[in-house]
Amino acid sequence: NQGAETFRYESDITRLRSLVIHSLYSHKDVFLRELLSNANDALEKLRLVSLTDRSVLSAGEGNVTIEVIPNPNESLLEPKTGKIVIRDTGIGMSKDELTRNLGTIARSGTNEFLKKAEEGQGVDGNLIGQFGLGFYSCFLVSPTVRVSSLPPATSSNPDPIQHTFTSSSTGDSFDVFPDPRGNTLRRGTEIVLEIGEEEAEFLSVDKLKSLIEKHSTFSTTFPIYIKDRKITKVPTPPPQSPVEDGDPDEFADDLDTDETTPKENSIQEVKEESWIRVNDKAPIWMREPKEVSDEEYKAFYQAVSKDDQGEPLGWSHFKGDTGSGVSFRAIMYIPSSLPKDFWSKMTSGINNVRLMVKRVFITDDLGEEFMPRWLSYLKVTVDADDLPLNVSRETLQNNRFLSQLQRILVRKALDLFTKVSNDQPENYKEIAKLYGNALRIGLMDSPKDKLKIAKLLRFESTRSNYTTLEEYVENRKEGQKQMYYIAGVGETARDLAKSPFVEKLHARGYEVLLLNLPSDEPMMASLDQFMGMTTQDVSKKGLKYGDEDENEAEKKELEAQKIAFRPLIEWLKKDLAGQINDVTVTNRLVTSPCTIIVDSWGWSANMQRIMSAQTD
Ligand code: ADP
Ligand code: MG
Numbered sequence: 001n002q003g004a005e006t007f008r009y010e011s012d013i014t015r016l017r018s019l020v021i022h023s024l025y026s027h028k029d030v031f032l033r034e035l036l037s038n039a040n041d042a043l044e045k046l047r048l049v050s051l052t053d054r055s056v057l058s059a060g061e062g063n064v065t066i067e068v069i070p071n072p073n074e075s076l077l078e079p080k081t082g083k084i085v086i087r088d089t090g091i092g093m094s095k096d097e098l099t100r101n102l103g104t105i106a107r108s109g110t111n112e113f114l115k116k117a118e119e120g121q122g123v124d125g126n127l128i129g130q131f132g133l134g135f136y137s138c139f140l141v142s143p144t145v146r147v148s149s150l151p152p153a154t155s156s157n158p159d160p161i162q163h164t165f166t167s168s169s170t171g172d173s174f175d176v177f178p179d180p181r182g183n184t185l186r187r188g189t190e191i192v193l194e195i196g197e198e199e200a201e202f203l204s205v206d207k208l209k210s211l212i213e214k215h216s217t218f219s220t221t222f223p224i225y226i227k228d229r230k231i232t233k234v235p236t237p238p239p240q241s242p243v244e245d246g247d248p249d250e251f252a253d254d255l256d257t258d259e260t261t262p263k264e265n266s267i268q269e270v271k272e273e274s275w276i277r278v279n280d281k282a283p284i285w286m287r288e289p290k291e292v293s294d295e296e297y298k299a300f301y302q303a304v305s306k307d308d309q310g311e312p313l314g315w316s317h318f319k320g321d322t323g324s325g326v327s328f329r330a331i332m333y334i335p336s337s338l339p340k341d342f343w344s345k346m347t348s349g350i351n352n353v354r355l356m357v358k359r360v361f362i363t364d365d366l367g368e369e370f371m372p373r374w375l376s377y378l379k380v381t382v383d384a385d386d387l388p389l390n391v392s393r394e395t396l397q398n399n400r401f402l403s404q405l406q407r408i409l410v411r412k413a414l415d416l417f418t419k420v421s422n423d424q425p426e427n428y429k430e431i432a433k434l435y436g437n438a439l440r441i442g443l444m445d446s447p448k449d450k451l452k453i454a455k456l457l458r459f460e461s462t463r464s465n466y467t468t469l470e471e472y473v474e475n476r477k478e479g480q481k482q483m484y485y486i487a488g489v490g491e492t493a494r495d496l497a498k499s500p501f502v503e504k505l506h507a508r509g510y511e512v513l514l515l516n517l518p519s520d521e522p523m524m525a526s527l528d529q530f531m532g533m534t535t536q537d538v539s540k541k542g543l544k545y546g547d548e549d550e551n552e553a554e555k556k557e558l559e560a561q562k563i564a565f566r567p568l569i570e571w572l573k574k575d576l577a578g579q580i581n582d583v584t585v586t587n588r589l590v591t592s593p594c595t596i597i598v599d600s601w602g603w604s605a606n607m608q609r610i611m612s613a614q615t616d
Pocket of ligand 2: 034037038134135
């Protein structure tokens with residue numbers, strides 16, 4: 001092509017592209033979702049610009065749409081090969097932007113992505129979306145890709161020129177050149193994919209339609225149309241078939257040649273074209289919950305979370321009112337897994353809450369502080385009714401709406417967990433496993449929700465491998481006022497149960513909670529009380545049996561033993577002076593002859609291990 005400049009891909013990009021192609025080989029259809037999501041982003045960017053500069057719309061056209069055009073090569077036979085054209089009337093790209101955005105800039109997430117992928121940490125559709133590598137997914141179905149683009153005319157750039165980017169899936173370079181056809185687009189971007197025999201299914205309108213319905217109806221807010229061609233046979237020559245005005249599907253050198261030429265007195269093939277609007281249903285969050293099927297909720301989850309395989313562990317769909325006159329609708333999901341870097345990265349909550357205003361996407365970055373960290377993995381879509389469309393993140397942050405919204409979302413999240421624990425116990429088991437640690441942190445962080453969160457926690461104990469604190473209370477022995485626990489991070493419940501502190505309690509018929517999560521011990525200390533019982537670490541001083549008072553015989557025996565062992569105690573106290581605080585006779589133990597315990601205000605052995613691991 002005249003004036004073509006050839007650029008080398010950055011070496012990272014070449015590696016990335018081949019990684020994407022290889023790892024997604026069995027999920028080829030993600031290409032459509034990714035390209036449509038880019039088209040949608042481009043339209044959103046145009047909308048934002050148009051808020052301050054109306055001329056970007058009037059110079060071209062007001063139309064803001066996405067078109068998908070399957071173009072099989074043969075007219076009557078089963079389509080074997082062909083093209084797919086995806087076109088948007090969005091913000092478009094200049095020559096520089098084509099070069100930068102599609103080829104040369106190593107993006108922020110790139111290195112991290114490479115590391116993860118090369119460590120074999122499942123490269124799936126999920127990662128592709130998260131790291132902004134969507135465009136390269138077009139090479140999953142197409143050996144060559146052509147992107148033509150025209151930015152809108154503006155006062156600073158009144159006569160933009162359409163440029164084209166071409167690249168093959170294997171080479172290490174790409175070309176960018178002024179489009180030889182001139183400005184065939186009125187504005188926006190057109191992507192042409194070459195579809196080979198193996199991917200021919202994507203040339204079917206029905207296939208495209210179902211893919212779009214499945215993956216894109218929720219993530220794209222602008223209308224998507226598919227061009228449908230029907231070929232019918234009629235006996236008489238049709239009137240001159242309507243020539244499309246500048247349909248730029250094709251370069252001049254490969255113009256459609258299958259236009260039918262009328263032959264007299266013979267059967268004519270007539271090509272009828274129509275546009276099918278795909279995503280014409282009201283967005284799922286605007287519908288009434290009872291009219292939305294579980295399948296639709298799951299599909300929406302997969303779209304917002306880019307979690308192709310996973311199913312949400314629970315969801316809730318609600319209307320709300322912030323009290324300052326802004327009403328909204330929202331859908332909240334508990335995802336199927338915790339982000340891999342959740343515990344190491346403070347920013348993992350970003351992008352999980354999508355804020356829309358009257359169905360128009362505003363932002364998915366409400367800041368790290370927006371959701372409390374222990375709930376930041378929830379996927380939430382919020383659509384507010386009464387905010388101005390041009391709210392920016394800055395004005396939002398000064399707006400009472402956000403803090404009110406946050407409070408409501410936290411409350412709804414707790415309600416959601418409670419509901420799943422009652423209605424879907426199997427799902428809740430999974431939630432307790434995945435999010436148990438986060439919920440414990442929530443208990444410490446939000447004193448006013450302490451009780452509600454405590455009820456959501458699940459524990460192993462000497463009685464059960466899955467118990468609630470309420471069950472513990474129900475199962476307490478008469479007179480028992482303390483909730484017993486022992487903590488040992490990373491130890492198994494079975495090992496904890498072998499502890500000499502636990503054995504006597506167990507032998508006497510008391511239940512002991514066996515805690516092994518890092519947050520367990522500080523959480524229990526912070527919980528302090530639950531339904532009239534105080535929490536008690538069995539390795540600490542202060543432990544009381546509930547039946548002590550009634551058990552006179554035992555009390556007497558203890559007194560007798562205290563006297564009998566006085567000489568030994570005195571000797572031990574002298575011999576170990578300076579290393580220990582006290583030596584006492586106890587009835588806590590069954591088979592072990594002695595044990596070391598910690599003062600009720602001291603660090604348990606477990607805490608000491610945690611602290612020394614942190615200061616190493
Ligand atoms: P991401 O969408 O996460 O940024 P992609 O690989 O999907 O990553 O796209 C790369 C970039 O290319 C986008 O950020 C955008 O700047 C540009 N781009 C892609 N498709 C389009 C389009 N249809 N219109 C305008 N710009 C686009
Ligand atoms: Mg993208």
